[in-house]
Amino acid sequence: MRVLIVGAGLAGLRTAEALRDRGFDGELVLLGEEVHLPYDRPPLSKHVLRGDRPPVYLRAEGDYADLRLDLRLGTTVTGLDMADRTVTTAAGPVAFDELVVATGATPRRLPGAPGQVLRTLDDCLGLAPLLVPGAVIGVVGAGLIGCEVAASARAKDVEVHLVDVLPKPLVRVLGDQVGQRIADLHEGRGVHLHLGTGVAAATRTRLELSDGTVLDVDVVLEAMGVTPATGWLEGSGLELADGVVCDQVGQAAEGVWAVGDVARWADGLGGSFRREHWTSATEQAATVAAAILGERQPVTTPPYWWSDQYDVKLQGLGEAHSDDDVLMLEVGPKSRPLALYSRDGRLTAVVGFSAGAFVFKLKDLIVARAPVADAVALLKG
Template sequence: MSGGRAAGGPLVTSSVRRVVIVGASAGGLATGEALRRGGFDGTITLVGDEPHLPYDRPPLSKEILAGEWDRDRLPLRPPADIEALALDLRLGATATGVDPVRRLVVLDSGEEIGFDALVAATGVRPRQLPGGQGHVLRTLEDAVALRDRLRPGKRLAVVGAGFLGAEAAAVARRLGCEVTMVEPAPVPLAHAVGTEIGTMLTHAHIDHGVDLRTGIGVSAVHDGGLMLADETEVEADEVLVAIGSVPNTDWLAAGGLPVDDGLVCDRYCEAAPGVYGVGDVARWHNDLFGTSMRIEHRTHAAEQGLAVARAILDPDRRRPFAPVPYFWSDQYDMRIQAYGYLRGHDEVRIVEGNLDERRFVAAYRTGDRLVGVLGIGTTPRTLRGWRKKVADAATWEQAMTDVIEEGVSSGTR
């Protein structure tokens, strides 16, 4: 629509009439919804490789795996709301290629779908060990298959002690399973949250009865469990492989689009003229932190979808997408929340509470900047205050000065 206005909607200045969104999860759906809210009345084709309407993935490793939720709680929107968007839905279809010159997306059926704007929101797939054995945890079917096998007394081996593996281990312990978790790094999650906090999380698993093996890799998965790199056997009834993920970019690379651990996008989330990236699959330049990043978190995908929709609707007034990333993880009685970009940090400092009680706020420094904050057992208000400092690009010196002054004013220092 060029120069038109939808009833009650904002002015739409784009000449785009056909938008194809590949990826029917949080980011893809958010993009489609924002386009309709913004007054777009052209064709929106939403392609998803699963047969389901868009659903929420974070509960898969928590409420669904624990058996606390039925699958009917997962959809992001009721069917009537999806229908109201008037989408050209292509569920159970996979994009196998794209021609950015002829403006075509190719599906596994051989069908070609034309577009004026393309949104790649294909997410990631689980990284697997050689041989591909063991459970993975990415789809609803994955979660249900593992859930149906977790019973009191069952032995679960988890390969990988990142957030996904740690959440699944915590759920399995709560269900009464015996859990062994194997992690090649000396300290789980140290690359993301720092050695001190990674050590604290390690102790939390051990305190809850997890047999945690660190600093050792896995050489094989077999019917009876695992063979470790030192030829030690870990007996298990079930094995979950949670060793990270791989962006689903094969179809994009086939079309000559820039790919490097994700679809490489600029500050506007654009990879090529009229081709955008959203969510886990997108690597874009975040001006707030001055670096390229790819974020695998639910809230981020939705925010990026909104930004891309705005860019499609009004390209002349688009703004750089420069958010403060947010993530959370539930493990045992701990809710871990973080704002910012913690990877590659130079320093971590506990600025409130203490690690021993597992109630604290930790600030992260990169160079002379405050780049992130992580809290466990703290109030949302406290973290929101730190988030604002990160969003304002506060210097480390100023942030630490604020800590001292706030402590004095509250009488705690």
């Protein structure tokens, strides 16, 4: 049997590793557009961007032989023929018995794409040298990547303008109160916030905002989120709806699976989700590898993400929605902010500011959708 994985990022490589760990003895082919060995993306907006540490590779070069992997880097897949069971590359069709789609996501762009984006190692290596003391950066989009780049740039004494059409950073996901804390964090470090205003026009070095402000900058970073990389699957017959539509174990069609940022999985409750978190990509890879080998076991752990901004590690567990009720607490001897999210009085998620131990304490209560009062009692106990 041949398993073909398209996309040599986190989810793709971890699927290959999980298949071998589970004793898969067939042929494994991994096709990736980038020329680099699979690497870790989170450091690209943190240590690597600041120049503090080199890129982090997901597997040491010397360990690839153990995987018995036909790894073809610099290979872009342009189509899928479900009837033929092949994908299309410039070097010709590549056949599969089982296909795993792991092509991640692509940054949204401003009209004309005047600025830079940060998704790949090459993007990071292009941006990092521009972050020199005294330089001015205009970051469009106060999501996780925009906020992290703002923090990394401030660490390099770069002047930062952070622009978002929404009134608070991350407000769409984390709501008003946590959004305000994040805004305060950045303002306290000297970031110029331009919130509730869009970009009316942009060039490589100028942003004209819809409130009339004009910002002359040395570099523009477009950090307005991503769209799943499904262009190569158009017309293939797979269902695409902001991601490859899959069941609860990542199956999109007979012998076709999807993992990571590109995948939209059923949640078992009539809904679906697409997650753009490191831990979800890893968990989905393990789930799909097991399912390919006949063991269909949906992920039951709540989603986890983290974000490093200045000396704060933001950590979220569970599925927060901006219209959830939010109870802000201060926890531990250092009074660290922690937000409890709930619906109908039942705990849905938690977000902590450098309060990891408290966040993880609530895992079972989130899974059980326990009353918020139980969470408060546990945190105080």
